Amino acid sequence: MSCASATLAVWASAWLAGAAAPDDVLDALAPWSDAHDVVAADDDAAELTALPAAGTPPTSTAMLLITIRKLAPRGQARLVLPAPGDVRGLPGPGRFSREATATGEGVLFADAGIGVVPGPIADGVVRWSVYAVPDPGPTPEYVALNEAERDLRGQVRAAAAALSEMDVARHRPGVREEIAASLRRRPQALWPGGMPPQALRVLQQADEVDAILSAAAGDEPGGALSATAAIARSDALRPIATAVRVARRAAVAEAVRVLVSVPR
Known part of the structure; x- marks a missing residue:
């Protein structure tokens, strides 16, 4: 996406x-x-x-x-x-x-x-x-794509742990199905044939983590979470959102580098 x-x-x-x-x-x-x-x-x-x-x-x-x-x-x-x-x-x-x-x-x-x-x-x-x-x-x-991917993988685990600690699944029954449906609804990006495989993989992983973040942040104010819990959740998820942005920028930068460097 x-x-x-x-x-x-x-x-x-x-x-x-x-x-x-x-x-x-x-x-x-x-x-x-x-x-x-x-x-x-x-x-x-x-x-x-x-x-x-x-x-x-x-x-x-x-x-x-x-x-x-x-x-x-x-x-x-x-x-x-x-x-x-x-x-x-x-x-x-x-x-x-x-x-x-x-x-x-x-x-x-x-x-x-x-x-x-x-x-x-x-x-x-x-x-x-x-x-x-x-x-x-x-x-x-400059952020090396290997570094961005490694950090993003760590944040995937952090996102899962954050969901568990905040018990989002309890407040939102069917949250896993909601994440999968969210990914299916998003536009499917098209990429040039020369895209480096690692960049594509990192972009896909970023989309998956982004969908988890959207689910984790989905409770409306006044809903099942208290204001204090909502603030704690936001603080816990912020580094994960940052890692998603870093990973996407690194993947796109690497794709651009590869695509423009191929002799014509």
């Missing part, structure tokens, strides 16, 4: 490197929404990209790809998955960083000087808002 930004980051990088066709990128985005459109989120982005400004009729993701190619013919994409208190990978203060943090995802095209953030605007429509990012910030920390 991963997220729409991960799909765009991998496929756009592969396309810029000559490892995919533009139609492949557009087809890969299809599972995330019936329709996608694109706008420049502010005047700076509109001037830089010539994309339509917010408040005017939007354009297509095909035009976004053309724009990226014009700005950085051989660039690469960086997946960002920020959360409050965890802004690793962001370029620094600015609208892109704020909106990506609010949404929980985004794609930075550092060589092109832009960042894009997806968000639903209507049933079946995702809008990609484009922001000018004149300073990409420092090089993001």
Whole structure:
């Protein structure tokens, strides 16, 4: 499942490197929404990209790809998955960083000087808002995929232990079936043929842990858990959510590295 930004980051990088066709990128985005459109989120982005400004009729993701190619013919994409208190990978203060943090995802095209953030605007429509990012910030920390996978496996065990300690299954009968159903309902991401197997495995594991987190956090306020227990549960699960984000970023970064390094 991963997220729409991960799909765009991998496929756009592969396309810029000559490892995919533009139609492949557009087809890969299809599972995330019936329709996608694109706008420049502010005047700076509109001037830089010539994309339509917010408040005017939007354009297509095909035009976004053309724009990226014009700005950085051989660039690469960086997946960002920020959360409050965890802004690793962001370029620094600015609208892109704020909106990506609010949404929980985004794609930075550092060589092109832009960042894009997806968000639903209507049933079946995702809008990609484009922001000018004149300073990409420092090089993001490198996390080896082996390290990310090892930590994620540890967090799988931690997630299971947290569910047991908090007795979520008692409060939520059928929670295991709920997790399996949640995974089946999520969009099935499409990946290029040259994706490294380990990156695919880590992305799958991240999806599984994410589904467990969703189940563990599923009690409504005023439900079976007391406020104190709910806070304790949130504190216990936060490191697991962080590990999921780290693993997804590491997997996508490794996929991009491999896809763009293959001789054409």
